[in-house]
Amino acid sequence: MATFSLPHQSHLFSSSTLQTRTRPRCTISTKVRMSLQETGPSLAVVGVTGAVGQEFLSVLSDRDFPYRSIKMLASKRSAGRRLPFQDKEYVIEELTAESFNGVDIALFSAGGSISREFGPVAVDKGTIVVDNSSAFRMDEKVPLVIPEVNPEAMENIKLENGKGALIANPNCSTIICLVAATPLHRRAKVKRMVVSTYQAASGAGAAAMEELEQQTREVLDGRPPTCKIFKQQYAFNLFSHNASIQLSGYNEEEMKMVKETKKIWNDPDVKVTATCIRVPVMRAHAESVNLQFEKPLDEDTARDILKNAPGIVVIDDRATNHFPTPLEVSNKDDVAVGRIRRDLSQDGNQGLDIFVCGDQIRKGAALNAIQIAEMLL
Numbered sequence: 561m562a563t564f565s566l567p568h569q570s571h572l573f574s575s576s577t578l579q580t581r582t583r584p585r586c587t588i589s590t591k592v593r594m595s596l597q598e599t600g601p602s603l604a605v606v607g608v609t610g611a612v613g614q615e616f617l618s619v620l621s622d623r624d625f626p627y628r629s630i631k632m633l634a635s636k637r638s639a640g641r642r643l644p645f646q647d648k649e650y651v652i653e654e655l656t657a658e659s660f661n662g663v664d665i666a667l668f669s670a671g672g673s674i675s676r677e678f679g680p681v682a683v684d685k686g687t688i689v690v691d692n693s694s695a696f697r698m699d700e701k702v703p704l705v706i707p708e709v710n711p712e713a714m715e716n717i718k719l720e721n722g723k724g725a726l727i728a729n730p731n732c733s734t735i736i737c738l739v740a741a742t743p744l745h746r747r748a749k750v751k752r753m754v755v756s757t758y759q760a761a762s763g764a765g766a767a768a769m770e771e772l773e774q775q776t777r778e779v780l781d782g783r784p785p786t787c788k789i790f791k792q793q794y795a796f797n798l799f800s801h802n803a804s805i806q807l808s809g810y811n812e813e814e815m816k817m818v819k820e821t822k823k824i825w826n827d828p829d830v831k832v833t834a835t836c837i838r839v840p841v842m843r844a845h846a847e848s849v850n851l852q853f854e855k856p857l858d859e860d861t862a863r864d865i866l867k868n869a870p871g872i873v874v875i876d877d878r879a880t881n882h883f884p885t886p887l888e889v890s891n892k893d894d895v896a897v898g899r900i901r902r903d904l905s906q907d908g909n910q911g912l913d914i915f916v917c918g919d920q921i922r923k924g925a926a927l928n929a930i931q932i933a934e935m936l937l
């Protein structure tokens with residue numbers, strides 16, 4: 561039996577000096593953890609071998625999430641592989657309908673079709689599913705939650721109710737954008753938002769990260785790049801997001817930002833437009849966000865609001881030209897915001913530009929889902 565470890569978890573991920581993890585790594589003793597393991601919920605991680613699945617384990621550990629048991633689930637391909645986690649070694653199991661017997665909370669990250677097939681099965685067995693795919697996000701019966709933004713959307717769902725339920729994690733670009741924009745929206749009400757994204761390979765999963773690394777080596781060696789995940793050369797290039805293009809000319813990733821923002825802000829009238837681009841960054845997305853407000857909001861007040869908002873670190877040093885970068889937020893919990901400035905194209909203080917970076921595997925996926933799971937306890 562092989563022991564599982566992801567090949568891409570390398571030094572490429574981060575060189576940051578920021579210390580922004582929400583809680584320190586593994587602070588509790590084995591004894592305390594064992595007592596928590598008697599009382600905590602039973603968990604299942606669906607898609608545990610993937611980029612998000614691996615991050616689930618890291619975040620569970622970092623936040624000392626209490627659990628009494630945990631099932632490691634993936635496809636048949638991975639079944640039987642050993643996976644060390646905390647003080648134990650687990651065997652990865654193939655996901656089946658029986659996987660959810662006795663499971664209180666299931667963290668899903670195995671793609672939309674798996675969520676559509678197994679999410680309802682898990683709910684029928686009394687499991688609360690926190691789903692990372694887009695399968696249920698726009699279902700009006702399913703809350704779409706960013707804990708810093710709209711925790712009230714899931715206030716009726718609790719573990720103690722003993723009932724299964726679905727909760728959707730928003731799209732990673734939407735989460736990063738709205739963590740930053742919501743504190744400003746609460747003060748001055750956003751009328752229109754224009755977003756341009758610079759999205760990392762990790763957003764397309766573990767295999768895309770490996771492809772970027774492989775292509776980079778191949779191009780530097782003067783060899784033709786291997787294109788399996790993306791249709792075109794990714795290393796030393798950038799291109800429009802690989803999501804499918806709709807009749808409107810927008811791609812699906814862009815429309816997720818448009819639709820999900822309206823649902824999360826409970827504001828069908830807010831105007832949102834987005835252009836989503838893949839850039840050859842290994843991990844963490846960047847976004848340029850232009851905001852138009854109903855009420856005036858000057859840039860100093862905006863900076864203060866952002867400095868005091870949860871889940872945000874402000875990096876906005878004009879003197880040294882130091883602003884957020886994907887590397888600085890990689891493996892970090894907080895979303896970094898900078899380039900905070902008045903939009904000169906709008907009258908008075910009715911508009912702002914900001915630049916946002918966030919680790920989309922962490923806050924854009926695994927961390928957000930585990931924050932949701934914490935609210936169930």
Ligand SMILES: NC(=O)c1ccc[n+]([C@@H]2O[C@H](COP(=O)([O-])OP(=O)(O)OC[C@H]3O[C@@H](n4cnc5c(N)ncnc54)[C@H](OP(=O)(O)O)[C@@H]3O)[C@@H](O)[C@H]2O)c1
Pocket residue numbers: 606607608609610611612613633634635636637638639655668669670671672674692693694731732762763764765766767920921924925
């Ligand atoms: N990457 C991100 O930043 C990000 C952010 C937000 C949301 N998401 C969403 O999260 C999901 C996973 O993304 P990812 O980036 O982690 O993808 P990934 O690295 O490609 O991992 C996919 C996972 O799904 C599992 N899987 C595939 N087919 C399966 C099956 N038939 N039964 C059970 N498990 C199966 C894989 O297991 P095997 O190893 O056994 O094949 C693997 O664990 C997607 O819905 C994605 O849209 C991703």
